[in-house]
Amino acid sequence: MGNKVSVGLLGLGVVGSGVIKLIENHQEKLVHQLGCDVQVKSVLVRDLEKQRDVNTDRTFLTTNPDDVLNDPEIDVIVEVMGGIDEARQHILKAFSAKKHVVTANKDLVALHGQELQKAASQNKCDFYYEASVAGGIPILRGITEGLSSDRIQQVMGIVNGTTNYILTKMDNDGMSYEDALKEAQELGFAEADPTADVEGLDAARKMAILGRLAFSTDVDLEDVEVSGIKNISLEDLQHGNKLGYTMKLIGNANFSNKQLEVDVQPTLLSKEHPLSDVKNEYNAVYVYGEAVGETMFYGPGAGSLPTATAIVSDVVAAIKNMLLGVTGNQLVEPHFNKQLKTPAERVGQYYVRMHANDAPGVFSAISSLFNKFEISLKHILQTPFKDGLAEIVLVTHQTSLENFRNTLKELHQLDGVLDISSYYKVEGDAE
């Protein structure tokens, strides 16, 4: 290894360029910490001729993966190419060649994290992926090291900056979803095709990774129930506001009685909850531990340099391990067999908005129905609507998802109820 550690890069997009800049600009700090230089030696790209905003004079660009993966001088591979199959093959090859791997690829880690972790372990290599969740926030280390002694019961995250930006604009400025999305795209906070963000899939991948590390149990992507933000109306934001809630896309992972529940859905969050102040494109992860209580980690969830900070901090960790001769010790086999909660075991509070005839007996029938399923109501807001109708907004106390679903089903059929406009989960209320 000598006085220099060489790093190979797979991909040179926004994040890859950030990694090159950070390693160059912070060389003095890296040398100070590690006692050796860190150098990006070669970079796998698709197009050698493309103009790039980063200085790659001293860096060998190649279109042949083997130039990076089989270079014996390279000890650490940084995968920032994205995608699944190709990235997975390259990383497995890197481990076979006894190279340590750092990745920012949440899609890949959510789908194949366990497989890759095992391959790393078998080859006595390090596998780090701090940048895959919440960009520059060191949340994975926070969970696995900072809170290693505690039993974590809940992880709640605003882990998608695009949707948080859109919801902030809708909430603060009364913008429509379409206008807020357009503004986010213009500012670079949303992609041209925002599907994975606005439908909650991106957040679901991050929650699968967080759940796995927090609870030491398998979490597969299909275990995460997902709904997105496309159908949120300004009316619901406004009603929520009146009752003391802010609408956020919340990833929520719970673990109690060794049973797991993970979902991503638009949620009316109490304004008393620390996550409710997280605005614009920022991310934050709230962790509730049995002993530590409430903690929160806040910061930028994306961006070239913030993400590069997480990646290069992982590279520093891998190099420290190399220098100490202790790479390949990160494998934590899931301790608990996965056991998902049933709808009867999942508890929560819910918000419902509906329209009903403003006639004697209608509200009484509605409240009897909730009572039938043992759901008590925390907030009731009835206002005159048009055409002899009333708009009714209800927020329940804690109930099971099963009881809430059954109530909704019968509510649809109740005489005098015209429509159920929307319903959302409610979080963060002191009960």
Next chain:
Amino acid sequence: MGNKVSVGLLGLGVVGSGVIKLIENHQEKLVHQLGCDVQVKSVLVRDLEKQRDVNTDRTFLTTNPDDVLNDPEIDVIVEVMGGIDEARQHILKAFSAKKHVVTANKDLVALHGQELQKAASQNKCDFYYEASVAGGIPILRGITEGLSSDRIQQVMGIVNGTTNYILTKMDNDGMSYEDALKEAQELGFAEADPTADVEGLDAARKMAILGRLAFSTDVDLEDVEVSGIKNISLEDLQHGNKLGYTMKLIGNANFSNKQLEVDVQPTLLSKEHPLSDVKNEYNAVYVYGEAVGETMFYGPGAGSLPTATAIVSDVVAAIKNMLLGVTGNQLVEPHFNKQLKTPAERVGQYYVRMHANDAPGVFSAISSLFNKFEISLKHILQTPFKDGLAEIVLVTHQTSLENFRNTLKELHQLDGVLDISSYYKVEGDAE
């Protein structure tokens, strides 16, 4: 080491009891992570007969330090006795006996951290002190590992729960300082003698530790300029509120041009700043890194179990290192020679409240004086006071501390100015 690691405890107060409870209750998680049992074998106490709320049947209580420090079966010492001289002697002795040490003692680490770290290193021992700053929040790891690749420029902290509780009550409920302190004492958030908290000394110790780790330079306790919260008036809180600020006791450590500045003082913080939402007894540390930008770590700053979480996570780290055979690798010698900023090099915004004759020319003379020292004003709030006086509140744009001090000096002597009631630093404004 076998299938068990034995821990010795120095002290069995609130935090020590939490450590015993946590190690007992979370044994399954510890075994899962470490592959071995963790057991508290003996505990140094002052009084063997005292009633304790923790099960110590299987634990050997002793009043003789050597029973803990010289027990060859004990590998890790947890120091939670507090105080300086005795704790320091015990820890040095522990290192000589090749035992790893975890401490929550901020007073000791702030004063003798470098000496103890060197002693640890010479004996190839680990020395961890996550619990010494901000209780359960894993902020030291966040800085030294999570953000290891970044250059940190600023660390701002609400690192004292007592004062944050008092200021929250004054701000939200209009309580007087005395009433808020009394309530904090009744709830156990303030000590019977609150001096170290309300005068900012406790926060200063934590800021010295944070500054040292964040900037890799020596920070001595006497480098930290400190002022407390005893003289804050409700008037200043209310004026601040009107202008968009919240009063907080802020520890602020800056490092630019390799020059250091650390202070703890009541500060009017912009309501847009993430720290402004940190309420009651909670702590939070805001870290600004050149590449990552804004991050914040939030959680409980004190309490038996939260603090124990940080301690036992440190114990887990030390044991992992023992299992890997790599203890004693934490020594990071300060990289930069300490160089403190002069008042001319320290920039900030300031709030001043004064009373002056409500007569022609007086305000003009005041504003000319600020202009003379090249200070421009961001907010001006003048309201009629009694006896023909006006109350004037000013918030400056960025200026040097030197210019601000010179302005204050001349302001005292200005015709028509009766008194300068108060002045505070202002932070978090977008400039």
